[in-house]
Amino acid sequence: MTDMVSVKLKRLPHSEGLPLPAYATQGAAGMDVLAAEDVTIDPGARHAVATGLAMAIPAGYEIQVRPRSGLALKHGITVPNTPGTIDSDYRGELKVILINHGAEPFAIARGDRVAQLVLAPVTQARWCEVDELDETDRGAGGFGSTGGHAALV
Numbered sequence: 001m002t003d004m005v006s007v008k009l010k011r012l013p014h015s016e017g018l019p020l021p022a023y024a025t026q027g028a029a030g031m032d033v034l035a036a037e038d039v040t041i042d043p044g045a046r047h048a049v050a051t052g053l054a055m056a057i058p059a060g061y062e063i064q065v066r067p068r069s070g071l072a073l074k075h076g077i078t079v080p081n082t083p084g085t086i087d088s089d090y091r092g093e094l095k096v097i098l099i100n101h102g103a104e105p106f107a108i109a110r111g112d113r114v115a116q117l118v119l120a121p122v123t124q125a126r127w128c129e130v131d132e133l134d135e136t137d138r139g140a141g142g143f144g145s146t147g148g149h150a151a152l153v
């Protein structure tokens with residue numbers, strides 16, 4: 001059985017009558033979240049889609065707003081800031097930022113499932129400033145330093 005965490009949720013007037021975000025299957029990582037407005041996103045354009053939902057995520061957690069692969073593959077619709085971060089102290093409306101990388105205008109109807117929400121634990125870091133860092137094999141190498149594409153044989 002998956003752990004469950006209660007999250008306080010408040011409906012704003014424009015989400016009235018819409019189902020709440022829900023897991024499509026028992027083992028789903030994300031809850032599909034619905035648009036609370038009709039909007040068409042032109043090719044290359046972005047829009048912050050209203051969900052009509054506000055929430056109080058418990059301290060120590062965040063909600064990540066992730067794209068749906070079907071929309072990305074079939075229509076080029078994705079979340080440009082993925083994973084979008086919903087902070088535990090945010091009390092405004094959750095919006096889903098979408099961008100249309102496809103060639104056609106993409107029409108969203110109120111009630112369409114536009115993204116998915118993943119509740120995730122958060123660990124905050126405390127800086128510990130030092131003069132020297134320990135040495136490692138990698139050192140300052142990065143950005144492809146270990147090799148790029150698989151070698152041809």
Ligand SMILES: O=c1ccn([C@H]2C[C@H](O)[C@@H](COP(=O)(O)OP(=O)(O)OP(=O)(O)O)O2)c(=O)[nH]1
Nearest residue numbers: 065081084085086087088090093094095096097
């Ligand atoms: O996809 C998203 C991303 C963010 N938010 C809301 C909740 C989040 O807690 C707040 C701030 O998000 P973020 O920190 O990513 O944006 P910012 O540009 O850093 O704005 P701020 O200065 O308000 O933190 O905006 C959304 O509704 N949808």
Ligand SMILES: [Mg+2]
Nearest residue numbers: 085086087090
């Ligand atoms: Mg911020």
